[in-house]
Each structure stands twice: as structure tokens, then as C-alpha cells.
Amino acid sequence: MNAMIKNVEHEAVFSLAAQVDVRKGEVVSRTLAQNDAVSITLFAFDKNEEISTHESDGDAMVTVLEGKGRLTVAGRDYLLEAGQSLVMPSRKPHAVFAEEAFKMLLVVVFPEKARG
Structure with a gap:
């Protein structure tokens, strides 16, 4: 049986x-x-590293595990520390920047596809 959660x-x-x-x-x-x-997906960022502005078809929830990161959603900045979470709504431009080295868990839930 293939594992649905891997690694x-x-x-x-x-x-x-x-x-x-x-x-x-x-x-x-x-x-x-x-x-x-x-x-x-788990991420680890070195200080000052980033994921540039992009969009997703799904709602994305970030939970910071260690350190501190800045998430920008539709031009608004949010500074998150360990234990804090933020939902970035689908189709809104967003980016991630490491204010210091940090780790985060990203969960993206995609819309159900139309069944034909």
C-alpha cells in the first residue's frame, strides 16, 4: 500500500x-x-531568503514552526513567529520572506474539480 503521507x-x-x-x-x-x-510541505528558509510573489488556486495555511517570517498577502505584511498561523486565500498574490532563519509548514487545500 502506498503511503499518502511520505518522507x-x-x-x-x-x-x-x-x-x-x-x-x-x-x-x-x-x-x-x-x-x-x-x-x-515543510520549508526551511535561511535569513533573508524568500519565495517571490505568486498566486495559488487553493487556500494556503502557513504555520511557523521556528523563527520568524514575513508573509505578504495582497500587499499587506504579516509577521509570524513560532506557533502562529495565517491563511492566504486562493488567487490572492502572496510572498514569504525570512526575517530570520525560520521553518514553516504549508498546507494548501485545492478546490474540488468538476466531475463530468
């Missing part, structure tokens, strides 16, 4: 933050699940 051990207690490492000058990602309905 982490099943039936074992683990730290999400420990699953990705900050690397100098990089944005590191680790996909945990990806299909037509949902995407779950």
Missing part, C-alpha cells in the same frame, strides 16, 4: 521542525503529501 516515519512520534534543515543561502522544502486535493 516521514509512520507510527512514530517526531518533530516537524526537525524534518528540514536551514541551509545557508537556500530555501529547503520537503513534500509530505501532494495530490489534486491537498499539498503539505
Whole structure:
């Protein structure tokens, strides 16, 4: 049977933050699940690294696991610290910037596709 959640051990207690490492000058990602309905990805950003402005067809929820990041949604800035979350609505331009090295969990829920 194929696991729907991948790249982490099943039936074992683990730290999400420990699953990705900050690397100098990089944005590191680790996909945990990806299909037509949902995407779950861990990210680790070095200080001053970013994901430039883009849009998504799904609602995106970010939860900061460590450090501090600035999320910009439709031109409005939000400074998030460990334990805080923000939902970025679908089709609104958004970006992520590392105020300091930080790690986050991104969950994107996509709209249900029309069935024909």
C-alpha cells in the first residue's frame, strides 16, 4: 500500500521542525503529501531568503514552526513567529520572506474539480 503521507516515519512520534534543515543561502522544502486535493510541505528558509510573489488556486495555511517570517498577502505584511498561523486565500498574490532563519509548514487545500 502506498503511503499518502511520505518522507516521514509512520507510527512514530517526531518533530516537524526537525524534518528540514536551514541551509545557508537556500530555501529547503520537503513534500509530505501532494495530490489534486491537498499539498503539505515543510520549508526551511535561511535569513533573508524568500519565495517571490505568486498566486495559488487553493487556500494556503502557513504555520511557523521556528523563527520568524514575513508573509505578504495582497500587499499587506504579516509577521509570524513560532506557533502562529495565517491563511492566504486562493488567487490572492502572496510572498514569504525570512526575517530570520525560520521553518514553516504549508498546507494548501485545492478546490474540488468538476466531475463530468
